[in-house]
Amino acid sequence: MTPESVLSVGATLGEGPVWAGDRLWFVDIKAHRLYRHDPATGALDTWQAPDQIGWVLPAARGDMITGIKTGLHRFNPETGQFALLHNPEPTRPHNRLNDAATDPAGRIWLGSMDDAETEASGALYRLDKGHCTDSGLPKVVITNGPAISADGRTLWHTDTLGKTIWRVPVREDGTLGTPEHFVTIEDGAGWPDGSVIDAEGCFWTGLFGGWGVRRYDPSGKLIATVRFPVANVTKIAFGGPDLRTAYATTARKGLSAAELEAQPLAGNVFAFDPGVAGLPVHLANS
Template sequence: MTDRHVRTVLPVQAILGEGPVWIGRDAALWFVDIKSRHVHRFDPASGAARRWDAPDQVGWVLPAADGGMIAGLKSGLHRFDPANGSFTFRAQPPGHPACNRLNDATTDRAGRIWFGTMDDGESAASGRLFRHAGGMIADSGLPPVCITNGPAIGGDTLYHTDTVGRTIWRAAIRDDGTLGPEEVFVRIEDGAGHPDGSVVDAEGCLWVALWGGWGVRRYDPAGALIGTVKLPAAQITKIAFGGPDLSTAYATSARKGLDAAALAEQPEAGNLFAFDAGVAGVAVTPVAV
């Protein structure tokens, strides 16, 4: 891709920035720093930013249809109230090991949450993909992996990522929320980094953040690589489309695991970046509650 005018828009220097989501009713981008246990809100029109402390590692926040917010903490799903900063426990994934935490999430057109769990020590294959609907959490039935990532929705298709295995899978979402057979969508080659968070744009193409890959890639619906955007940090975790026309891409990044030499090479690591996507995204469907 051509130069997309990549810039830092919020120098938060997150240890593990994740989960960016544009919430239209707020005209703001929300994201988290998992390891610092922070929820962030950024208003690009004014440049204003706010931060809330979470009681545990927080993987994501999503808007709810009733005007509230749902957060994925290490222990499970919580209601999050920005007005007073409170987190109220709602539900825990079935069979959730104490060593696991919630990692990444998205919603489908029916307002169901699709979210993954992972071994917090990043070694055991105990991560699973779950579906939340009607107040209940159900296992998706997909095989466990160490680090689940990038659940993304394109129409009635779910994309999900095995980060350690460098593989992005996809499966059809049936009307009842169950999944059809999964198939490999794309494998990331050695030396290009590991696939992290992902999102689908208005043209049905999948954007994939690359941990250790210094940027993001765009794949067409057939799985062909059609674009790359380089960023000034190695560990890019996820992007979201935002702004009035959803054509600005926001990317979270991380400083986790970087030594002094690496941080000297990439002083902007952990910041929130933005660039001109050249294509619009798709508005996030609020969680049905």
């Protein structure tokens, strides 16, 4: 599981990788940039978003849904146009949307965060058939993940600055049960960032400032660590025709000039063999 740099994009804050339509999609939040990469041809398409863009997910109607600082937007890859769908936080202009995942029912679970990374104003929302509601989980400074089990009955929710990951039951109607502690990242190991579940039900998290990604079994036991040549690893996505290639976004954000010189690959997209397949990405019902 040795990561190799496969896209030299030098992202300030690379994030949100997702495999959709046989392509790898990802964003650079701070550059307001959306990317689509075809590993088969090497093509890399780029679009400029209207503001900070945290993620992109495929929708059943054929377009994409994106999380932008100003709200949820539809994105049409054919025209390159972003259209506002809904702003879940019109009274919190200091917040931005940060990470998201789609469950088997087509609901998008999305989180917000304080862009200054100081105030506990970040919430987790559920977007279901165009209706966006607060999940009711306690607010934190930076929400991350979320990750969804194959059956859609469990959600993992990350409190990045609290270094804690919670496992939450998902009821049939999409409401959430009581969160249970899953994992706390120890001091010195970085901060838990984006996450995903693999085909064996194990949990993967990027480690911002932790030089890698970790894999935990369903009980929360650490079973694998993949080391990177860069400090800020934000999230992985399973891609390729068999979903057995792990693609990882990374970031240059927060690195000093000396650290950037020592990490010339920081901000690039990496790939490695995770030794396990991932789960297919579900289409959003909105």
